[in-house]
Amino acid sequence: xxxxxxxxxxxxxxxxxxxxxxxxxxxxxxxxxxxxxxxxxxxxxxxxxxxxxxxxxxxxxxxxxxxxxxxxxxxxxxxxxxxxxxxxxxxxxxxxxxxxxxxxxxxxxxxxxx
Amino acid sequence: xxxxxxxxxxxxxxxxxxxxxxxxxxxxxxxxxxxxxxxxxxxxxxxxxxxxxxxxxxxxxxxxxxxxxxxxxxxxxxxxxxxxxxxxxxxxxxxxxxxxxxxxxxxxxxxx
Numbered sequence: 001x002x003x004x005x006x007x008x009x010x011x012x013x014x015x016x017x018x019x020x021x022x023x024x025x026x027x028x029x030x031x032x033x034x035x036x037x038x039x040x041x042x043x044x045x046x047x048x049x050x051x052x053x054x055x056x057x058x059x060x061x062x063x064x065x066x067x068x069x070x071x072x073x074x075x076x077x078x079x080x081x082x083x084x085x086x087x088x089x090x091x092x093x094x095x096x097x098x099x100x101x102x103x104x105x106x107x108x109x110x111x112x113x114x
Numbered sequence: 115x116x117x118x119x120x121x122x123x124x125x126x127x128x129x130x131x132x133x134x135x136x137x138x139x140x141x142x143x144x145x146x147x148x149x150x151x152x153x154x155x156x157x158x159x160x161x162x163x164x165x166x167x168x169x170x171x172x173x174x175x176x177x178x179x180x181x182x183x184x185x186x187x188x189x190x191x192x193x194x195x196x197x198x199x200x201x202x203x204x205x206x207x208x209x210x211x212x213x214x215x216x217x218x219x220x221x222x223x224x225x226x
Contacts, residue, residue: 042218105157
């Protein structure tokens, strides 16, 4: 089983460039999440989705956009890259969070903005 | 406010010694609780989860955690540390909505 797949694994961007981080899951999960991980800060939620066509902001949504046109895919868009967006980005999914069902994580995208 | 606190951003133990990683939550109602492990350059993997069926939960790789409602704690332990346990460990809680709240993580170093 592939689980949660993120692409690319690494990327270097110049300030002001845009890009899309891809995330797809093959577990038919309703809930999907985007986190960023900075050293010593744990994981901060950027955006999440409870199903196709439904998205909502997390703790740190500024500078990002998402869409959820299918159950499987949940891309994260950076429109104008800034150095503060240098981070490791993780996508996760789960069937439901109103229980003890865990989130399943991808391997991450390491993004540097120079 | 509902939160998860991990005491100690770095913990070092000798190989073969007891591992104890601390996690406390702040909530009037006990949440669903999880421990995740992150190896270098990888995503997070589930170690164990609290199901309310038992206060002592066993997970993978010999880890276990005990839920103590009176102390609002869910500390992670392993009787004998192995070199392969070196990683970052995250405690997380679901407080009854669609999101997980993570602690800031504890980096575990094993001393040969």
